[in-house]
Amino acid sequence: MEEDSLPADLVADLQVQRATPVRGGDIAQAYRLDTAHGPLFAKTHASPSPGMFEREAAGLRALREHCPEEVGVPQVLRESSSGLVLEWIEEDGMPARQTEVALGRSLAHLHGAGSGPGVDGSGTSGDPVGFGGLAGDSHGYLGSVPVDLTPTPSWPEFYLRRRLAPLVTRAVGECRLDPAATGILSELEPRAEELCGPISSPALLHGDLWGGNRLVDTTGRNWLIDPACFWGHPEVDLAMMQLFGGFGPECLDAYQEVSPLADNWRERVPWYQLAPLLVHAILFGGGYGAAALRALTRYR
Structure with a gap:
């Protein structure tokens, strides 16, 4: 070329x-x-x-x-x-145990980046103004699917109304998701705070942290690429890491050494996998819509 x-x-x-x-x-x-x-x-x-x-x-x-x-x-x-x-990153592609440990620790520190300012941060490029886009940006993408990043002081409100509801509406409208999902999400809305789990301040998230967006170079150093960054709940990144695999158990163990996860976090993994499943249903169809419906149904 x-x-x-x-x-x-x-x-x-x-x-x-x-x-x-x-x-x-x-x-x-x-x-x-x-x-x-x-x-x-x-x-x-x-x-x-x-x-x-x-x-x-x-x-x-x-x-x-x-x-x-x-x-x-x-x-x-x-x-x-x-x-x-x-x-340019010269890849090796083979993460070792120490590579996984380094990533887990570093990710925990990254997720602590927004813990100081809280939801009333100043709105500079580094500070959250709420749960949502960088510096208050209201538009973003997951893959090529537009998502609403309009900041809100409430994480459950952001996740339910800004993230899940529009994706469910689009997936149903494009016949990629059973219409029953709309009613189930409405049933779950009163329990949003319980379902989303505890959080005191926004965390800076990679936003699309599947295995392909972590590279390992020839020295064994981790690199993060292709972000869809926003301020949100740390468990969003951790759930995405578990959706398609590609990360060793040492990574999560090291994360928890730095930043122990809240009680019942494992029960919330499918909840936070809903958004990427819905995006994949919209983009690729296949079994992703059925997987999203199963995830929703387990919380009824």
């Missing part, structure tokens, strides 16, 4: 010698850019959703600001409405 096939605003003056397609997810096209100064990573989309790459860049910057140094987050070198250029 030639340099002039990539968006000019991303590659201008980078001295790209070759662009090679690499794996980069189901939404964007990803490339290794070999340049005169070393390799870089680029991702682009011919028709991106509004603000998609800008919000990813903001999430990467927030993670870089708050993650312990043990965990790497790629530096954003270029951004535009059509794509990103990031530093």
Whole structure:
């Protein structure tokens, strides 16, 4: 692939010698850019959703600001409405025990990043203004599915009304989910506080932490990529990590050494897996809608 096939605003003056397609997810096209100064990573989309790459860049910057140094987050070198250029990570792909321990500890520290300001934070790029988007941003994406990030001081209200209800409505409307899910969610709403579990202040979340969004480099260091960051409940990230696998038991053990989880957290795992299951039902169909309905039904 030639340099002039990539968006000019991303590659201008980078001295790209070759662009090679690499794996980069189901939404964007990803490339290794070999340049005169070393390799870089680029991702682009011919028709991106509004603000998609800008919000990813903001999430990467927030993670870089708050993650312990043990965990790497790629530096954003270029951004535009059509794509990103990031530093290149030379992957090894084989997490060892110490890699899992480092991730668990670092994730616990990351989730503590919002514990000081609480829900009345100042609204700077690093502080939560409630449960919701970075710096009060009201729009975001899970994959390519738009989600409402309008901040609210109540986590149960955010999770039920901003996250689950719109996703259930869309999935039902697109015939990806049994319409019974709408009534079940309404039945559960009065119990939202109980179902969501205790939380005192917002945590900075990766927001889409499945195994493919954790890389391990040739030195054994963890890297977090492709975030869908927002301020929310730490158990959201932990539930996502358990949905598709890819993380060793040492990771969760190390997390709990730093930040012990609340009572009955395991009972809430399917509750917090609902949102990604609904997104997958919308995007891919298959058995994801049935899995989401089963998760909802267990809480009746």
